[in-house]
Amino acid sequence: MLSTIVFSVLAVIALASGIAVFRVDSMARATYALAVSFVAVGALLLMFDLDYIGVITILMMVMEMAIMAIYMIMFMGMNPALMPMSMVHNKRWSAILAVGTFLLLAGGALLVPWPARSGSPATDLTASLGEAIMGSKMLVMLTVSPILFATIVAALVLANPRGRYDRWGDDLQRARPDDPQQGGLGK
Amino acid sequence: MTLQLVLIAAAALFCVGLYGALSQQVVVMVMMGLELMLNGVILAAAAFWWFLAPTPDGQVLLLVVIAAMTVEMAMGFAVATLLHRSRGSDMTDSATDLSG
Numbered sequence: 280m281l282s283t284i285v286f287s288v289l290a291v292i293a294l295a296s297g298i299a300v301f302r303v304d305s306m307a308r309a310t311y312a313l314a315v316s317f318v319a320v321g322a323l324l325l326m327f328d329l330d331y332i333g334v335i336t337i338l339m340m341v342m343e344m345a346i347m348a349i350y351m352i353m354f355m356g357m358n359p360a361l362m363p364m365s366m367v368h369n370k371r372w373s374a375i376l377a378v379g380t381f382l383l384l385a386g387g388a389l390l391v392p393w394p395a396r397s398g399s400p401a402t403d404l405t406a407s408l409g410e411a412i413m414g415s416k417m418l419v420m421l422t423v424s425p426i427l428f429a430t431i432v433a434a435l436v437l438a439n440p441r442g443r444y445d446r447w448g449d450d451l452q453r454a455r456p457d458d459p460q461q462g463g464l465g466k
Numbered sequence: 467m468t469l470q471l472v473l474i475a476a477a478a479l480f481c482v483g484l485y486g487a488l489s490q491q492v493v494v495m496v497m498m499g500l501e502l503m504l505n506g507v508i509l510a511a512a513a514f515w516w517f518l519a520p521t522p523d524g525q526v527l528l529l530v531v532i533a534a535m536t537v538e539m540a541m542g543f544a545v546a547t548l549l550h551r552s553r554g555s556d557m558t559d560s561a562t563d564l565s566g
Contacts, residue, residue: 411522
């Protein structure tokens with residue numbers, strides 16, 4: 280009974296702050312609202328005894344939202360907390376699609392005859408996760424690792440204003456670039 | 467607390483995120499919608515793990531979803547930076563070059 284009450288409170292917080300992300304009139308507040316939603320879901324994960332995953336979800340998302348707030352201030356060129364904004368398009372169809380998807384998913388959740396629980400959780404869930412990662416599920420992590428590395432490289436290439444091999448750009452007649460640091464293709 | 471209750475909460479989170487991802491114009495706000503959708507996926511995966519098969523496999527799946535969130539965030543920020551640099555804007559409507 281107590282777990283149901285705690286779950287309901289956390290679920291309402293997660294959902295309300297999730298809705299607030301797209302309702303509040305500033306991007307900074309939207310970022311904080313999303314962080315609250317993630318913290319509530321992280322707390323729900325802790326209710327499922329997923330200590331490790333719950334904690335990394337909370338820590339990672341709080342940091343991510345901090346970075347997101349910085350990006351917003353960078354790109355918007357103003358103090359987003361003070362600047363009301365509403366930048367939406369296709370609002371009606373988006374709402375119709377979202378409600379339709381919710382009805383479909385909620386209907387499925389209620390109508391599917393879910394099987395009974397098989398097995399019981401390990402005594403130390405974090406240790407069992409570590410053993411799985413280093414044992415039978417190592418291939419998963421071996422796949423995730425290069426993907427994360429490729430993401431780092433790809434993100435740097437995209438975000439870099441001028442890469443090592445495009446100093447001259449498409450225009451071969453362009454003037455020699457004035458590099459702050461010498462030694463590249465521009466010498 | 468039942469599986470159905472958690473799944474409905476997860477579906478609600480997913481659909482709020484879907485609404486945001488479809489309706490927002492600013493790239494970073496679209497990313498917020500995607501994050502919220504993955505938030506719902508994490509909750510649903512945790513519920514499936516807890517109520518149906520509490521084996522380490524489910525925890526590994528959750529880790530993969532969290533890794534996917536990380537990739538989405540990093541690439542989204544990189545694309546937003548590139549878009550802002552090349553177009554001077556961070557609106558999705560100014561990046562419709564590939565639309566039909």
